[in-house]
Amino acid sequence: MNNSQTIQIIGAGLCGSLLALRLGQRGFNVEVFEKRPDLRKVDLSAGRSINLAFSNRGIKAMNLVGLQHKVKPLCIPMYGRMLHDLEGNTTLSPYSGRENEYINSISRNDLNALLLEEAEALANVTIHFNHKCTAVDFENTSSTFYKYENKTEYSRKADVIIGTDGAGSVLRKSYYLGKKFLFSFSQDYLTHGYKELTILPKENGDYKTFKNALHIWGRDAFMLIALPNLDGSFTVTLFLNYDDGEYNFNNLTSENQVRAFFSTYFKDALELMPNLVEDFFKNPTSPLGTVKCSPWHYKGNTLLLGDAAHAIVPFYGQGMNASFEDITEFDALLDKEYNNWESLFKAFESSRKKDTDAIADLAIDNFHEMKGHVNQAIFREKRNLEMAFEKTFPDLYASKYALVTFNENIGYRQAMLRGRAQDKAILNMLADGDITMPLNITDRTWLEETLKQVQIETD
Ligand code: FAD
Known part of the structure; x- marks a missing residue:
């Protein structure tokens, strides 16, 4: 493919920043537009999964861009699931019977910052922060952006536009609203949402509980998990129904109810979280859903990648890994002899979609396994x-x-x-x-x- 072309990327999250880096390494002119401020300069962590399970498919993508040696120091190995029962007893269930098979906890911000840093260091990659894409004209390969700085809107053309703008993708919406071709789309929400909480480090900076595991308090109808951070804290996530059951997000409205809920079901976790109530009412509750759609591309003009094409629930720890694998697979096709972007996009979707559909279904299965079966x-x-x-x-x-x-x-x-x-x-x-x-x-x-x-x- 002719690399003197300009590729526009909407969204500089995990997928978009990796894509920018890889296409930049290949010599394309890359212009990235991100609606949020630069996360290297502003703290954006609140409410969004602060750390993630990072595993082999993600590592393969980091190797592709020559970055795994810089990513490794950001990783905390998790060798298994630490299962916590109602009485606070724990059992470590290893992820594998083979040595060297483990997953890693990594900070979303640190990883995203590294990818942005590396992409921006390339002369042919430009990243515009605080530029929100408001619409895409896929027939003319042009996007409209709202610039927060001076509250103005403008349009920008490119040879190709790639939407890596996450589960609420504007590019995907433009396919749907445009009604110019047959576009299939489904969005299935779970009845459970999630809220992030924290186990802070000990005063001396040590971890309050075992560091090298993914902690799970599975309680059939709901569950709590915790992943370690480099600073000695754990990011804890409560997955709970919005309105069913004795305790749910809609009825946990007072300090006493929250304490009663945790002391009944997560007693040992409560002991590690003196900050629970403050976190609980400060942090947002967010929904979880699966997005499937097709086609991912319009002719050779536009393409969806990452969560924009296939958002999944987080229970297999694979959403980011799958988004990174999109880049590895897409990149491999760039080495093949395609006459135009349209045939490359078609080939990509036909080999990739069956895999992203499969991980979407596996992630739902794992939701039931983690909250119930593990016990x-x-x-x-x-x-x-x-x-x-x-x-x-x-x-x-x-x-x-x-x-x-x-x-x-x-x-x-x-x-x-x-x-x-x-x-x-x-x-x-x-x-x-x-x-x-x-x-x-x-x-x-x-x-x-x-x-x-x-x-x-x-x-
Ligand atoms: P996003 O990370 O959503 O990035 C999209 C980017 O586009 C953002 O920067 C956003 O600001 C920007 N953007 C959006 N709209 C616009 C616009 N209109 N104009 C310009 N920019 C825009 N995955 C794992 O592999 N392991 C895990 O353990 C894991 N845990 C998770 C836990 C939770 C609670 C959740 C919700 C997800 C988890 N995931 C996990 C999934 C993972 O977060 C996603 O799959 C991953 O972030 C997808 O990357 P992305 O770049 O495609 O989308």
């Missing part, structure tokens, strides 16, 4: 079995979670299909007595053949 004995048995399999057959078996999270070389859809087929095969083996726990295998060769067969069938 059940059968879930723990299954996890133990998965880990025993991973240790016994390191080259033949990886759990569904491991395939999604740690195997960046297969797509989400393949990971989903293989993971589900393996689960089914293992349940059958258990039912037939071919394996028993603790892992005792009656016929190893046969079992290896079965696992190989599952791989072949899902390749």
Whole structure:
């Protein structure tokens, strides 16, 4: 593709700033427009997931732009789920039976700032902050921006416009409102929303609870999770129904109710959060939803990437990782011989959408797993079995979670299909007595053949 062209990027979040960096490295003229102020200069963290689980698909993208050595120091490894029961007892459930398979907690701001820094250092990349896109004329490849500084509106043309403007994308809205082509769109909200809280560090700066895990207080109808930050604090997220159940976001309106809720269900967390009530009433409650749409592009003029194309609920820790993987996959197509942007965009969507649809569905499944199943004995048995399999057959078996999270070389859809087929095969083996726990295998060769067969069938 001719890199003397100008590519306009709407939105300098995680996906947009990585895209700007990569296209800049490839020599394109890149102009980025971001509605918010520069997060390197203004504190924008309030109310937006402050830290994120960052894993192999994201790391692959950082390697692509040569940045993983700068990202690594920002990461805190989380080796497993630390499960907290009602009495405050804890169990560490590792993410994998293989060493070196773990996820990382990373600050959204630090990562976004690094990507902006690197992109802006390139002479052919310009980033305009405080410029809000208000409309896109996809037929003429032109966007309208509102400039907060002097309250003026202006239009800007480009050779190609890419919308990385998140779940509420203006580019996507323009497809929908434009009614110039058949555009399918769905947005499904969960009945649960989320609110962020904090476990502050000890006075000496130490962590108040175990640092290297993703903490989960799963309570069936709702749950609390906590991820560590570099400063010794944890960002805690409460996922709760808006209006169903004894306690919900709409009826937690007084200090006493909030305390009663936490002391009943999250007693050990409450002890770590003297600041709970203040945080609870200060921080916003936000919705969670899944966005699916198609097509992602209009001819060769415009394209949606990241959450703008496929926002998902956060329960697999994959939204950002998937958005980063968009860039890796898109970039790989730039090396191929496409005559024009339209054929490249078409090829991208047809290979990518099945994977983003799959992770959207897996993320919903994991919502139920995290809030409920993790507490059940059968879930723990299954996890133990998965880990025993991973240790016994390191080259033949990886759990569904491991395939999604740690195997960046297969797509989400393949990971989903293989993971589900393996689960089914293992349940059958258990039912037939071919394996028993603790892992005792009656016929190893046969079992290896079965696992190989599952791989072949899902390749
Ligand atoms: P965004 O991050 O939403 O960025 C969009 C950017 O566009 C923003 O900077 C915005 O200001 C800008 N913008 C929007 N509209 C306009 C406009 N009109 N004009 C100009 N600019 C505009 N993912 C993970 O991988 N791991 C996790 O653990 C994880 N946890 C999460 C927890 C929560 C509670 C939530 C809500 C999400 C989580 N995610 C996680 C998902 C992750 O946050 C998103 O997938 C990721 O931020 C998508 O990046 P993006 O750049 O596509 O969109």
